[in-house]
Amino acid sequence: MTNDNNTRSKANAVFFSVLMVLSMVAAGFAVAPAAATPTGVSGVSADDVTIDPSSTVDQDVTYEVTFDNSSPTENATVDAPSEVTSILDDASTSINANGGASSLTVDETTISSGTITVDISGADTASGSYTANFTTTITHDTSGLGASDAASNLQYTINATGNTGSSDTVSFDLLAPDERTAGADEVFYGNTVYQGEEGLTFYNDDGTTVSPGALQKTAGDASGTSLTVPIPEDAPTGTYAENADATDSSNYRVVVQQPRISTAEVQYNGNDIDQIATANADELTANATWNFPEAENVEITVEDASGTDITNTVVGDAILNADDGVDSADLDLSGEDAGEYTVIFEGEGDLDHDSVVQEYTIETTNQDSLSIDTSSDSAVQGDNVDYTVSGGLDAETHVVAIAEDDLRDGANITNVVRTLRNVGDTQRVGLWANGDDFNGEEITASNVQSKFLGNLEDDSYRSSNVEYAFAVVEIDGTTAVGSVETQYVDDSTIDVELYGDSSPANLSTMEPSEDDVSIDVEEGDVSLDSPSGTYVVGQEVDVNGSAASAEDVGIYVQDNNNWEPVNVDGDQFISVDSDDTFEETDVVLSDADKDGADADDFPGSTTLSFAGRYDIGVIDQSDAQSVANNDGTISSSDFSSASSNRYSITVTEGDLGGSFSTVNGQIAEEDGTIDVEGTAEGQDSVVVAFVDNRGQTIARTVSVDGDGTFEREDISIGNLNQGTVSGHIFSLGRDGVVGDGTLPSNDDASSADDLQTYIADNIGSGSGDQIRSRILSNTVDADGSDDLAVSETFRLNDATLSVSNVYAEGAEASGVNPVATGETVVIEGSTNRQADDNSITLDMLTQEDNSVASTSTDDWGNNGQWSATIDTSDLETGTYIIEADDGDSTDRVEVEIVEERDTSDGDDGSDDGEDGSSDGEDGSSDGEDGSSD
Incomplete structure (x- = not known):
């Protein structure tokens, strides 16, 4: 834009002036001579101007000018209201249609004293009379204006004087704002207002006001409630409108909301912090997010520990102002004493009531070096102990380490690699290997198997190759948090070291440490809840208990001076769950070779296959492996000194009981089935057999449940002959073999299934008594047999x-x-x-x-x-x-x-005073029950 009061002259050029004055006082101007003269003007349109109290607004004015090449030089003037000329800020003009004048050009658009002048050249490049279309874009500076400045029917008068003379007008409105401005009390159609606001005025587009009482809540529990100003802090939220029952939204309306500051925090390098060294507190920011930016800004107040307002000293600009309600202010506490500071966030004006105000506390410290502290200075093996690294700068990394000689002996190295837990601000964990077979490298969970192949449980190999367990932690703000898994450290006082280095390295290059902290670690408890009391040889039991310090536990039985391992489903150890409990179900403790195990590896199970009273114990696997003898046994002294516990258990041989379901000692041949049930503790299965008088046999294997009971319904005996039938139940006893371990015809004799096959298919022929004798002689009556049997007889008859x-x-x-x-x-x-x-x-x-x-x-x-x-x-x-x-x-x-039954025999006692009617209420003198007759 240029402001120039001089008249320009251009040879062989058209000069056209359009004067637009926003005033009720007419003003005129003359244009320089031109070869083509404007002989007519026609106003087309002028956009309305909506006031923006905080910015500028553009307006387009469109008009047409008619030129006549044969006319003499003429002038053009524009009359306009002058009261608002102060808002004219800039202008530019474009040609929409040149009317055939190919060289028609707008040279310049200037503003001077409320007059907008458009300089045009090349108007004489068309023959005869023609009309050109122009748009002048006017920039109005409406900042500072409000709804009270609104006006309607303002006019631009566009004049063109020549031989004929011509003028025309275009009208526009200066409209009230349509959006609120922070700090202003003007509210417009569709705006949002907030609980607790005061002094509000509600405006229509034309600048007229709306009474708050005319606005009523349109829906919800408080429907029909009128809006009041000040707006109560607990006013019902929602839409308030004139004519609230109207079905469309054209009526004036506003929305009431609860004001909230959703984010109010102090940040360092983009992360919220609650503590920082004073030396590093010069680059803090106070950050806020709020939902009422169109109503108010947010004001920050900073107070020290005494409550003194130090805002002006530590904050550059305490007012947060952003259209989107997200802003921050620089905060510098580096010049203040170490201590606690409170940053208060609240609305700059009315919105400073309790429900809006947010406070954030930050502590500055004199500490300007790295330090480490733990959540506890003592622990039981298995506890997780958290640690905090302080005094660092945001995003820096540091090494936390525990020396190898503080790591637990006997622990599998695949577990030791996780001594420092990968939690919190930890980036990675592992072991630093530097020794006989390593030259400084990180051992992690992903490569420990391949790196320590064959030496996972070798304490000596570990001590000669591992320097320390490590964690790399990253400072988040001013601190970093990690954790120690004490399950994999010694039950002694261990040191947790903090190094300034960003990555692990040989200790010789990292030392000395920046700080260290000690943890007193006590041995963790292990306990065995089941089995307890009595155990039956061959019985399936659940093995369970708790272990606060163990990854795995082993079950052992004491025999003489040594503790012997017990077979737990083919394994020596049981895994401990994350809740520090362990359990294996349906375990046969007395079966040394169960699940394909080598019986020589589990002498404890062999011991439990004999009746007697024993000590049974549970021990942490790590301790067991570190003190075990070559044959897997553990001495009594080593077992007692380890993380272990012992209990007494009585082992008994199983008993056998059972019965068959008959009806009055019979089974009807038409039914043809029989049920059996009983108990056989310590057995997986029993054999149920039937023999008739002609030597015909039937045999079935019936499984025994974990509680030692068995049951089988509808065993078919329809192939047996009528008459006396004997039913038998056999169990194999403690040794788990049939009889003396052999059966005729070279049949296998190692299971109940073998006995069932022998009786059903290979028993041979003979009378019933001969067959029974043959079965018993190869089972319960065999030399050295511990088999058990239950027998009974019944009759197989026709149905009766x-x-x-x-x-x-x-x-x-x-x-x-x-x-x-x-x-x-x-x-x-x-x-x-x-x-x-x-x-x-x-x-x-x-x-x-x-x-x-x-x-x-x-x-x-x-x-x-x-x-x-x-x-x-x-x-x-x-x-x-x-x-x-x-x-x-x-x-x-x-x-x-x-018709009537004869009761004369006193069957019901009615004639001898059963109810006492003849001699008293209770009939006691002649027999209460009628016995006297």
Whole structure:
């Protein structure tokens, strides 16, 4: 933009002046002579101007000018309001259409004393009269204006005077702002206001005001509530509008929100911190994020420990101002005494109530060197002890180390590599190897197997090749946090060293350390909860307990002066879970070669296969491996000094018990199955066998559950002959072999399955007694056998069913007795059928075999006695047939249904004073139960 009051003259050029004055007082100007003269002007449009109280606004004014090459020189003037000429800041003009004047050019647009002048050349390059279209873009500086400055129907008057003379006008409005400005109290359509704001004025676009009371909440629990100013700090949030029930959003409205400062912190190098050395506290920033930037800025106040306001000393600009509500201020505490400082963040104006204000505390220290401290100065092996490195600069790395001689003996090096945990601000962990076979390199979890192949549990090899365990930590702000896994360090006082170096190196190049801290480590407890008390040889048990300091534990049994390892599902050790507990289920402690193990490796299991009283113990694997003898045993003194515990346990040989489910000592051939159940502690399985009188056999293997019980239903015996049958249950005893370990016909004799095969397929022929004798002589009666057997006999018969007794309910009697109509008839009988698989149906039949009532039962015990009832209320007197039917067998009896049953025999005691009616309330003189008759 140029401001020039001089008139320009240009030879052979068109000079055209357009005067625009924003004033109610007319002003004029003359343009230089030109070869082509404007003979007419027409205003096209002028954009409205919306006030921006904090910036400038551009406005486009479009108009057309008609030129006549034959006309003499003329002048053009523009009349406009002059009161607002002060907001004119800059202007430029563009040609939208040249009307055929190919050289028509705008040379310059200038502002002077409220006049906008447009210099044009080349207007004479078209023949005859023509019209050109121009747009002048005016920049208005509206900063500082507000809604009260709004005006309507302002006009630009564009004049062109010549032979004919011409002028025209274009109108525009100066509109109120549409957005709020921080620190101003003007609110416009659709703006957001905040709880706690005061002194607000609500404006329409035309600058007229809206009463707060006319705005009502449009929805929610407080629907219809009017807005008040000041806005209460607990005002319901949401939309408030004029005519709140209107269905469209064209009515004036604002939104009430809760003001919040969501981020309020002090940062160093982009990270929030709560402590820093005073020497490093010169480059801090106070950072805030808030949700009300259009209403207010955020003000920062800094107070020292005494509460004194030191803001002006330590903060360059205490006002945070950002359109997006995210800003920061430089904070320099390096010139202040070491101590605690509070940074307060709050709204600069009204928004400084308690729910908005945020405080952040930072401590400066005199410490300007590295230091290390731990969360505890003592621990039990297995505890995690956190440490904090202080005094460093953000993003720097340092080495934390524990010397090799403080690492736990006997610990597998794949575990020791994790002595310093990879947590918190730790970048990596491992071991620094420098010795016989290494020349300074990092050993980590990813390469320890290959680097220490064959020497993972060799303490001597470790001590001659490892200098220390390390962690590389990165300072976050001013501190770095890490942790020590004390499970892999000695139960003694250990030192944790802090080095200034950024990466591990040979100790000779890193020493001395910047700082160190000691931890007193005590031996961790291990305990065995199960098994306890009594153990049965061959029994499956759960092995469980706790171990605060161990990665793995071993189970041992003491025999004489040594502790011997026990086989735990083919392994010597049990892994300890993250909650410091361990468990293996279904373990046979007395089985030395279980799961393919070499029995010589587990003499403790062999010991537990003999009855007696023993000490059983649990020991940390690391300690066990460091003190074990070549044969895997541990001396009593070494076991006691290790992280271990011992208990007493009594070992017994298992017993055998069992029974067969028969009905009254019988099995109906129609059922053809039998159930068996019992106990066989210490056994995986038992053999159930049956032999009939003709020597026919059936044998089945039945598994034993972990609690020592077994059960098998519906064993088929349908191939046996009717008559007496013997049932047998065999267990192999402590030694786990059949009889003396051999069976005829070279059959294997090492399992229950071998015995089952022998009885079922290879027993040979003979009578029932001969076969039984042959089985017993090769099992329980064999030389040196510890096999056990349970036997019983039953009969395999045809199905039987009978009706024994019929009587009226309440009048129990044997045989078939009359029943009065309306009474309930009780029917009793017997069967040899299995209740689980059968039911008995009872029908009350007429003499013509028509059923008039029926019932059924499937409930009877092993004695085969059953009962059922039928209601006779709907039966007429007469003779009926009761038929019992189990599907294979039937039985019938005739019963009389009578008008009245004869009770003269005193069956119910009614005539001799059962109720005491003849001699007193309790009938005590003649027999309470009617015994005197």
